[in-house]
Amino acid sequence: MYNILVVEDEKEIAAAIEIYLKNQNYNVFKASNGIEALKVFNKEDIHLVLMDIMMPEMDGIQTVMKIRENSTVPVIFLSAKSEDTDKILGLNIGADDYITKPFNPLELLARVNSCLRRYTSYSNGILPQDDVIRIGGIELNNITKEVLVDGVPVKTTPLEFKILHLLMRNPNRVFSIEEIYEKVWNEPAYNPDTVTVHIRRIREKIEINPKEPKYLKVVWGIGYKFEG
Amino acid sequence: MYNILVVEDEKEIAAAIEIYLKNQNYNVFKASNGIEALKVFNKEDIHLVLMDIMMPEMDGIQTVMKIRENSTVPVIFLSAKSEDTDKILGLNIGADDYITKPFNPLELLARVNSCLRRYTSYSNGILPQDDVIRIGGIELNNITKEVLVDGVPVKTTPLEFKILHLLMRNPNRVFSIEEIYEKVWNEPAYNPDTVTVHIRRIREKIEINPKEPKYLKVVWGIGYKFEG
């Protein structure tokens, strides 16, 4: 059972899409703007996003760029504009397909099916983008969920892996404790200690001398970063 | 450097496409009909196929069906017909995208790039030969459905075999319990216990010491993998 997030501000269209998708046994989540979409996306395990381009506040392309910061979920754009430039813009930020309104519901379904098929078949469901990150002596493999320190495998817990992945995907960027909490736990931060403790545990595993970390550094009063 | 096969009977269009693709540093192979296309495809290591639908003799859809018999190479259809039914037909036999003529060359390139981006993990889009897989002391024969452990045949049930096959085809890749369920049973997962129990039974058959598995390892909180 696949979860599809429909981001569309026009209620009627959203409702229509929902009906078609539910008929095909897809789970549907709805959002009427970009901010809402990000919230749902971070909370649920979404397999595909249907995204309207024209929306109030944060538009579809901005929203997809946000999503792309830490996900390679397939995205299909919906738009009333049919100019080629828009299409290209959409595809180059990592959209997987593009449908112009008004659209034939059967075509919509066919494209959704086609898109999901690509991502679930055995051989090609893997996206190369950030599957393997190597910075300094640390290598993180998102497929095998392995972390190598100078070539030596190190066991990490799921949360440790997620935190390390977040930081290594954005080397040198400083994340506040709250930011880490929100991105990794997908819920509002309330106890900074939790993150601190996990950071310490990660350091113990990847740093030669955890007291003087070479990679996972603190930026006083601001947060943590992975230096690379 | 990617190899793209352009199958198009109209010489002018083929030539135009060739120019665009070569500009982007793609290798281009051309074929003007389905039979020719299959010959080139079998000979060269093709990474993507641009296929015209309307062609003399064997049409584009038939050709792709032939290709699909032993390859999952990405295919983008080109067509003068813009009726929705054709689009759907194209997508459902395993095409990855669909462009109607006349098309904007930039859009064509954007779609080619988008399509290739996801296929780079297996360079030629062809499923790795998986008739016989040998990893460590375990040999799995997909034709005779036999499993050898250090040369000694071991009886496995159909489901056990499928699970083992999935994991061994993707050594070191971690599959979540749900993923295993969906891929092996071909239906949405609902009871993780089932998978767990099968994993245990497989371990009993292939591991020297099932309590400390050498091959079929758990990645805590994430899933299982076949280590090799």
Add this chain to the structure above:
DNA sequence: TCTGTTCTTAAGAAATTTGTAATAATTATC
């Protein structure tokens, strides 16, 4: 239908991970 095999379900045990809270150490500011 009978029989033997395979598969699913369930429940408790075991193992591992995660959160908490108390205390120590460090850094910045005055």
Add this chain to the structure above:
DNA sequence: GATAATTATTACAAATTTCTTAAGAACAGA
């Protein structure tokens, strides 16, 4: 140097995930 704020460390309790076992349901072949 004293003080306040921030981060580090530690140990243990709680929560979560996986393992194991066994019973019976479903299935296939004779």
